[in-house]
Amino acid sequence: MSNNSVNSSSLVIAQKAVKQLRLEASVRRIKVSQAAADLKTFCLQNAHKDPLLMGVPSSDNPFRPPKSCVLI
């Protein structure tokens, strides 16, 4: 057939796509409720360590200028 070579390269592409989809379909999944609960737990557990979330006093944060400046 005159379009044989075109067919064979699109065949290879289609074969690769099917192979990839088979792999993705076989992935093990968990329920969103469980995944969301785990995300929430991680956030809450680490919230107290998060300086941007909790805010740090000026003395601890190196980027904040100190409140008062004593000039001698």
Added chain:
Amino acid sequence: MCDQTFMAITFGPCDNCSTTSPLMNIYIKNEPTNYCSFCVEMMACQGLLKGETLASLKNESESLKKKLEEERAKLHDVELHQVAEKIEVVSALSIKTRRVLKGHGNKVLCMDWCKDKRRLVSSSQDGKVIVWDGFTLNKEHAVPMPCTWVMACAYAPSGCAIACGGLDNKCSVYPLSLDKNENLAAKKKSVAMHTNYLSGCTFTNSDMQILTSSGDGTCALWDVESGQLLQSFHGHTADVLSLDLAPSETGNTFVSGGCDKKANVWDMRSGQNVQSFETHESDINCVKYYPSGDAFASASDDATCRLYDLRADREVAVYQKDSIIFGVSSLDFSLSGRLLFGGYNDYTINIWDVLKGNRVSMLFGHENRVSTVKVSPDGTSVCSASWDNTLRIWA
């Protein structure tokens, strides 16, 4: 069909065809076996016979896609913000500009923090890469690159080198020396070679390997010392614009996002694309892992940021507002993962509550598009780079 993507190479007789050759340790139906690479290919292609027509493969492809959607939908029993209803609202944030870094002559395209939490490297359209001390605003090094549009830069974990690249299609590594007078450009080492622009680069857990993403649609892992290509990652059908390494110490996966609207998760050792997500309506400009490593977020030209959970294998949140119509160029999580900082093309940075899905705050200050947003390694500050030629540190 093997259940695992993990492969290791040993040498010996193949369990299938008995020829002595390099073997891959794989699992077939949960049984560990050793197959030579030819038999692995044969087994993975079971069912893909020569007689198969394009039509039958297309049908199988469609039915597999439908099956994937159904499987994912089955597990979609609740929304993330519903699970987060009982949590306290984020208290008012007092984040302001603390430093403005001026010095670039043109748009700042990318920046990266050093592990010492004070130094950072930035690259610009003017072809310069500058290493700054964030506390003192001192410019410690300035490296001229042979090309303009240096779109990617990264700091090595040791703090002793930087990597950058852009329109030159390469990623070059410059060792940083304490001697200010030393000509850094002379010590340059070209590590990566792509066939189109370099859009992103990052060191892996050590100074020895670099992961790059390119406009040629591929990502690649390189050995810094020899410049050798260790692994390449094919699967995107358009430019790859961003990548991010999984945060765990033993991590060997990374996520990439590109102009084909897809975000792909890759296994670094096998080169395999293990998961793929396509819910954005436009190019994905940036991808970032959630601090726990179980999820990642993506920023897109469709003006939304989306959170994808890897274990649930689906999108679990969309961060959008009707009043936000400009694309998001970059994003990053705060240390606990509760806040998401997004840099937008309308010159602002929006801060989202990751769990509840609402916008908490906005940061104003830049006079042009925000190109990159990165939280410092200890989580105390955020740095943003912009097309207004400056970088700002917010805390």
